[in-house]
Amino acid sequence: MKKLLIITSLLALTLTQNACNQEYLNPSAASEVQVVNSPDGLVTLVNGLQYRYTFGRTGVIYNAVTAGGLATRELRVLNAGNTDELFLEQGFASVQGSNAVVRNLWTSAQLTRATSDIVLTNAERVIADPGLRSGVIAYASIFKALSLGTLAQFFQQAPITTGTNAPFVSREQLLRSAIQQLETAATLVGTTPPSAAFTARVPVGIDIPNTIQALIARYALFVGDFDKAIAAAGRVTLTVRSSFAFDDNTQNPVFFTAFGNTNVFAPTNTNFGLTGALAPDPTDRRIAFYTRANPTATQNLGTGFYTANNAPVPVYLPGEILLIRAEAFARKNDLTNAVTELNRVLTKTPAQDAWGVGAGLPAYAGPQTANDILLQIYENRQIELAYQGFRLEDSRRFSRPGPDTTPQANAERTRNFLPYPFTERDNNTSTPVDPAN
Numbered sequence: 001m002k003k004l005l006i007i008t009s010l011l012a013l014t015l016t017q018n019a020c021n022q023e024y025l026n027p028s029a030a031s032e033v034q035v036v037n038s039p040d041g042l043v044t045l046v047n048g049l050q051y052r053y054t055f056g057r058t059g060v061i062y063n064a065v066t067a068g069g070l071a072t073r074e075l076r077v078l079n080a081g082n083t084d085e086l087f088l089e090q091g092f093a094s095v096q097g098s099n100a101v102v103r104n105l106w107t108s109a110q111l112t113r114a115t116s117d118i119v120l121t122n123a124e125r126v127i128a129d130p131g132l133r134s135g136v137i138a139y140a141s142i143f144k145a146l147s148l149g150t151l152a153q154f155f156q157q158a159p160i161t162t163g164t165n166a167p168f169v170s171r172e173q174l175l176r177s178a179i180q181q182l183e184t185a186a187t188l189v190g191t192t193p194p195s196a197a198f199t200a201r202v203p204v205g206i207d208i209p210n211t212i213q214a215l216i217a218r219y220a221l222f223v224g225d226f227d228k229a230i231a232a233a234g235r236v237t238l239t240v241r242s243s244f245a246f247d248d249n250t251q252n253p254v255f256f257t258a259f260g261n262t263n264v265f266a267p268t269n270t271n272f273g274l275t276g277a278l279a280p281d282p283t284d285r286r287i288a289f290y291t292r293a294n295p296t297a298t299q300n301l302g303t304g305f306y307t308a309n310n311a312p313v314p315v316y317l318p319g320e321i322l323l324i325r326a327e328a329f330a331r332k333n334d335l336t337n338a339v340t341e342l343n344r345v346l347t348k349t350p351a352q353d354a355w356g357v358g359a360g361l362p363a364y365a366g367p368q369t370a371n372d373i374l375l376q377i378y379e380n381r382q383i384e385l386a387y388q389g390f391r392l393e394d395s396r397r398f399s400r401p402g403p404d405t406t407p408q409a410n411a412e413r414t415r416n417f418l419p420y421p422f423t424e425r426d427n428n429t430s431t432p433v434d435p436a437n
Contacts, residue, residue, distance in 0.1 A: 005241075036122045039132065045119050045199050046136050049143040050203050052165045053112045054244050054253060059314060060112065061152055061244070062103035063254040064389035067267065069097075072391040072413045073273040074382070075265045076130020082264050089265075092181060092403055092437060103152060103421040114145035114162045120181075131195025134188050138208045139198075141185035142215065145178035146315075149219050152178075156417045156435050163263050165430045177222040180215055186212045196370040205245035205312055210236050214316040226328035233324045236316075241354050243312035249310040254387070259306040266301045267291055272386050278379045281372060285350060285360040290386045305355075306385055318354055319384035330370055338373050339364050344379050357384060374398065381385050397431040403437040 035041035053060045056258040076090030077089045095102065119140040127133035151158040159166035160177055184321075203414055217233035220226070258264040269292045272281045277346040280287060290304040293416040305313050326341035343363040344406040350358035359380075366372050378398045384389060393403070397411040405411040419434040 012094055019112050029173060035255065036118060037126060039127045039129070039144065042119050042123055042126060042136055043132075043198075045115055046139050047202055049112055049115060049140065050244060051250065052080050052108060053146065054246070055250065056253050057257050058104045058108055059253055060105060061146070061389075062106065062257055063101050064433065065254050065387055066101050067105055067418060068389040068392045070265065071415045071418075072395055073268055073271070074387065074391050075267050079263050083246060085265055088283065090174060090412075095415060095419060097419045097420075097422040097425060099421075103238075105149070105422055106158075106230075106421045106424060109151050110159070112143050113147035113151075113160075115305055116140040120144065123315070123407045128344075129197065129330060130192045130197070132198045134192040135194030135198025135202070138194060138212065139202060139206070140187050141181045142206065142208065142211055145182050145215050145219070148178040148181075150220075150389075152222065153389070154418045155420065156262065157362070157432055159430070160426070164212060165428050167201045168432055175219045176377045178219050178230070179186045179223070179225075182219075183211050183218045186206065186216070187208075193316075199216075203245050204321070205241075205243040205260055206315060207240050207242040210240050211242045211315050214242070214321060215343075220315065221324050221328055222397070226332050229328040230325050233321045234330075236318075236321045238318040239319060239354055241312075244315065245312055247310045252306055252311045254313075255306040255311060256309055257315045259300045259302040259304075260309075263298055264296060267387065270301070272382055274379065274382055277375070278382070280379070280383050281359075281361055283356055283361065283418070286383050286386075289357055290349065290383075296339075298435060302387060306387070315353055317357060317385060317388075319348070319357055319380075321376055323381050323384060327374065327381075330373050330377060333370055335368055338377070341366070342373065342377055342380065359383070 030394040035045060056062065066075070066085060067088055068343035070077065071091055076087075076303055077086045080086050087094040087096070087099055088101055110165060116161060123133055123136045123140070127136060148160070149376055152174040155171065158174055160169050161167070172316055186209075189212065205426045208388070210349060213232045213235040217236065220229035220232060258266070267273070270287055270288070270293070274280065291301050292299060292303055295301050305311060322341050322344045326338050326345070329335070329341060329346055346359050346361045347363055348358045349360045350356045352358060364373070364376055366376065378394060378400075381394050392413060392415070396416060401413045402413050402416055408414075416437055417435045420431050425431040
């Protein structure tokens with residue numbers, strides 16, 4: 001991405017708090033030089049990271065949930081007037097680089113990553129207070145990792161640096177870079193915890209030490225480093241919540257745009273769009289958590305973490321951490337430990353979960369084979385982590401029927417990866433050819 005666009009956007013966003021698509025700097029706002037050479041300026045940039053990542057219909061959260069859900073039949077469009085969402089639901093060649101969901105997902109993730117890089121480049125030099133410096137670096141590391149990890153979930157390649165015609169790197173490199181950044185932050189936080197001087201100046205909700213380990217586990221699983229995934233997941237305290245906070249001014253983006261009305265999209269059905277052997281047990285208590293049993297004509301079927309403007313959205317769930325361990329053990333052919341972790345998800349009740357997500361089902365009693373256990377893990381990821389943007393990544397990783405399936409109606413995902421947005425292609429000659437699907 002072009003450096004000018006990134007600097008202009010992040011300064012306009014974090015220093016003036018004007019509209020996200022503002023092109024020109026407020027003349028009274030601080031300059032880039034003032035910001036990166038001041039501890040207060042870097043804290044201001046850090047404060048803008050969550051806003052950029054989560055804000056409305058342009059932020060990463062809304063667009064990741066939308067793209068992941070519509071491309072995998074987890075969600076369905078309610079109003080065909082939402083053409084970009086409709087094209088994602090149609091999938092295949094209907095998804096083009098002009099799609100606003102694709103563009104916003106890419107741009108918000110890249111701007112968040114670029115802002116994080118500016119903070120990380122300057123924090124050591126500028127911030128003398130160890131506790132404040134630790135918090136700033138850790139917070140920026142989390143959002144850089146989230147941005148790189150999200151890009152890797154939806155795109156085959158992406159730039160990892162800022163500059164004219166920035167080169168693209170593989171999704172594996174994106175994930176490994178995210179892990180490396182998080183491991184550096186984990187070491188720093190372990191020796192110098194973020195101080196109250198830092199935590200008092202950033203949005204509430206994100207638990208830094210646990211979030212770092214949870215994200216290491218997530219991206220290590222995605223990249224196939226199963227030992228690292230198991231170890232990091234084991235360091236997460238499952239009773240601690242970590243979340244993105246919202247209020248009536250910075251609204252929960254999925255509730256405000258979609259689940260709070262019947263005009264954009266909704267869950268496909270109370271089976272989470274799963275069919276056949278993957279359909280949930282009717283007694284699964286997660287169904288009632290994520291969907292309404294009998295919605296009125298003006299109620300969206302979807303609930304979960306999108307029930308109000310001020311409803312917090314988890315950065316990770318305890319169930320995700322348990323399923324990461326289950327899957328990693330299963331892929332190492334350690335089936336005993338895989339089933340142990342799977343059962344912790346299956347038998348968990350809502351009262352036993354930090355967020356109230358619990359299946360309350362019997363323990364696994366199926367065949368003790370890797371394929372059967374992995375199928376159960378896949379099914380439980382789709383239910384436990386419903387409407388959180390993971391299904392496209394999961395569908396590829398578990399080799400579920402994709403867009404090359406014949407007939408196409410049997411495809412569980414209509415894309416493997418998204419095309420690159422025209423805004424990137426028009427400004428970066430390094431942009432690769434779009435994936436076929």
